[in-house]
Amino acid sequence: MDRTFQMKLWDWVHRLMTTRKPLVLPLCSRDDQFLAKPPKLSRWSAWRTLVVALAFGLVMTSSSGVRAHDIPTDVLVQILVKPEGETLRLLVRVPLFAMQDVRFPQTGPGYLDLAEADSELRDAAILWIANELQLYEDDVLLSDQELIAVRASIPSDQSFASYDQALAHVLGPPLADDTEIFWQQAMLDVLFEYPIRSEQSNFSINPTLARLGLRTVTVLRFVLPNDTIRAFEYRGNPGLVRLDPRWHQAALRFVNLGFEHILDGIDHLLFLACLVIPFRRVRPLIAIITSFTVAHSVTLIASAFDFAPDALWFPPLVETAIAMSIVYMALENVFGVRLQRRWLLTFGFGLVHGFGFSFALRETLQFAGGHLLTSLLAFNLGVELGQLLVIILLVPLLSLLFRVTAAERAGTILLSVLVAHTAWHWMSERGSELMQYQFQFGVPVFDLALLASAMRWGMLVLIIILLLWLMSLVFPSLEQSTKPVPADVKQD
Numbered sequence: 329m330d331r332t333f334q335m336k337l338w339d340w341v342h343r344l345m346t347t348r349k350p351l352v353l354p355l356c357s358r359d360d361q362f363l364a365k366p367p368k369l370s371r372w373s374a375w376r377t378l379v380v381a382l383a384f385g386l387v388m389t390s391s392s393g394v395r396a397h398d399i400p401t402d403v404l405v406q407i408l409v410k411p412e413g414e415t416l417r418l419l420v421r422v423p424l425f426a427m428q429d430v431r432f433p434q435t436g437p438g439y440l441d442l443a444e445a446d447s448e449l450r451d452a453a454i455l456w457i458a459n460e461l462q463l464y465e466d467d468v469l470l471s472d473q474e475l476i477a478v479r480a481s482i483p484s485d486q487s488f489a490s491y492d493q494a495l496a497h498v499l500g501p502p503l504a505d506d507t508e509i510f511w512q513q514a515m516l517d518v519l520f521e522y523p524i525r526s527e528q529s530n531f532s533i534n535p536t537l538a539r540l541g542l543r544t545v546t547v548l549r550f551v552l553p554n555d556t557i558r559a560f561e562y563r564g565n566p567g568l569v570r571l572d573p574r575w576h577q578a579a580l581r582f583v584n585l586g587f588e589h590i591l592d593g594i595d596h597l598l599f600l601a602c603l604v605i606p607f608r609r610v611r612p613l614i615a616i617i618t619s620f621t622v623a624h625s626v627t628l629i630a631s632a633f634d635f636a637p638d639a640l641w642f643p644p645l646v647e648t649a650i651a652m653s654i655v656y657m658a659l660e661n662v663f664g665v666r667l668q669r670r671w672l673l674t675f676g677f678g679l680v681h682g683f684g685f686s687f688a689l690r691e692t693l694q695f696a697g698g699h700l701l702t703s704l705l706a707f708n709l710g711v712e713l714g715q716l717l718v719i720i721l722l723v724p725l726l727s728l729l730f731r732v733t734a735a736e737r738a739g740t741i742l743l744s745v746l747v748a749h750t751a752w753h754w755m756s757e758r759g760s761e762l763m764q765y766q767f768q769f770g771v772p773v774f775d776l777a778l779l780a781s782a783m784r785w786g787m788l789v790l791i792i793i794l795l796l797w798l799m800s801l802v803f804p805s806l807e808q809s810t811k812p813v814p815a816d817v818k819q820d
Contacts, residue, residue, distance in 0.1 A: 403541030410551035411527035418520040425512045426540040427452040440511040462534040470522040481515040538564040578699040579706040586710020602657035619671040623678025631686035641765035651755035653677040658748035
């Protein structure tokens with residue numbers, strides 16, 4: 329705080345105290361014994377005391393010594409984990425400036441005093457790293473943690489590019505004491521070891537390093553005994569991360585993710601509502617929901633295997649198309665639904681929604697380990713369970729609402745208009761974001777890469793056509809099998 333401002337603040341406090349009779353609070357007698365009953369204060373005195381105390385605290389805080397560190401904005405943490413024999417090694421690199429409330433010895437104009445810093449580096453490693461990393465072997469907490477080595481490194485050091493390099497670096501000779509490195513630029517490298525029963529065990533980690541910065545990104549690599557690497561990158565605290573999950577562990581995680589995603593995605597829920605509003609009976613919904621499920625499963629899996637375009641404009645295009653699908657379905661409910669083609673439209677829009685699901689799944693697929701297809705199918709299962717729950721709750725709720733408050737046709741129109749209004753705003757906002765991208769389509773280069781891409785897309789198109797043909801056989805007489813239907817539903 330500026331010195332002039334401090335003096336002005338002190339002058340304001342003084343005038344406040346002397347506006348009326350000075351406030352005297354004799355809490356102690358002359359023999360320094362506390363009074364049994366403190367003097368009663370008027371309302372004015374109480375408020376004045378509070379204001380003075382706050383002002384005094386502000387001044388003292390601002391004029392106190394420099395705080396240890398401010399909370400950094402962006403922090404990158406690197407972690408390497410590898411079981412070797414009966415030992416699990418954990419290598420961690422953290423920027424030194426993220427270690428708040430630790431005063432590292434300095435020399436010169438802010439250089440780290442390497443000759444005196446070893447003790448503080450070890451304290452920082454225990455306080456900010458060791459206490460924030462919990463490792464498990466077969467779901468049993470590893471408690472016998474041992475700090476093997478700690479050292480400071482220059483920011484340009486690239487030894488954490490691989491496990492072997494990082495291990496040799498941390499166990500190697502430290503920086504020379506005369507190395508000039510600003511403490512804010514230094515890196516803290518740490519090696520921990522844990523005794524384990526077998527390197528073939530199932531390991532997991534629960535990191536809570538988010539408090540290192542406002543945005544903490546962790547790059548975690550697990551090196552299997554056969555040197556296969558499982559790479560993870562996440563923000564904040566991801567919860568329990570299974571470093572090499574079994575198929576059932578990956579499946580359970582992704583079922584939960586799919587279930588939570590459909591319940592958190594308001595646009596997908598409104599799309600489901602558009603499907604349910606005119607068809608509050610089981611039979612017509614079977615065909616419609618099945619077609620939606622099959623369609624989004626196809627594009628979700630295809631996107632996970634890199635069939636989707638990787639252009640920057642593609643995600644906003646899909647999000648805009650999702651909002652457009654809601655608007656169209658809602659308006660169709662208003663003007664009359666054609667039952668036979670509803671499942672066809674739902675299938676087409678389901679292809680678009682599948683790409684939307686894939687965007688939410690991209691960062692999460694890293695937790696699938698070697699079970700990519702199993703995790704995708706499990707995620708789809710979770711989505712279907714969420715959809716089923718929504719339908720089970722929505723169908724009787726809408727039926728009760730129409731029966732009590734409004735006629736069926738009027739209620740369908742009113743709800744559909746409200747949904748269309750909301751989705752229209754989404755479509756406008758997302759469309760505006762989409763138009764900010766520059767679409768540049770050059771002449772394609774006819775090479776093997778283009779041929780492979782064309783073959784993949786051709787295969788995807790054939791799969792879609794085959795599914796449409798199969799569903800047309802499964803639902804050959806949709807009109808007859810779904811009678812009676814609401815009065816606002818048209819039949820072809």
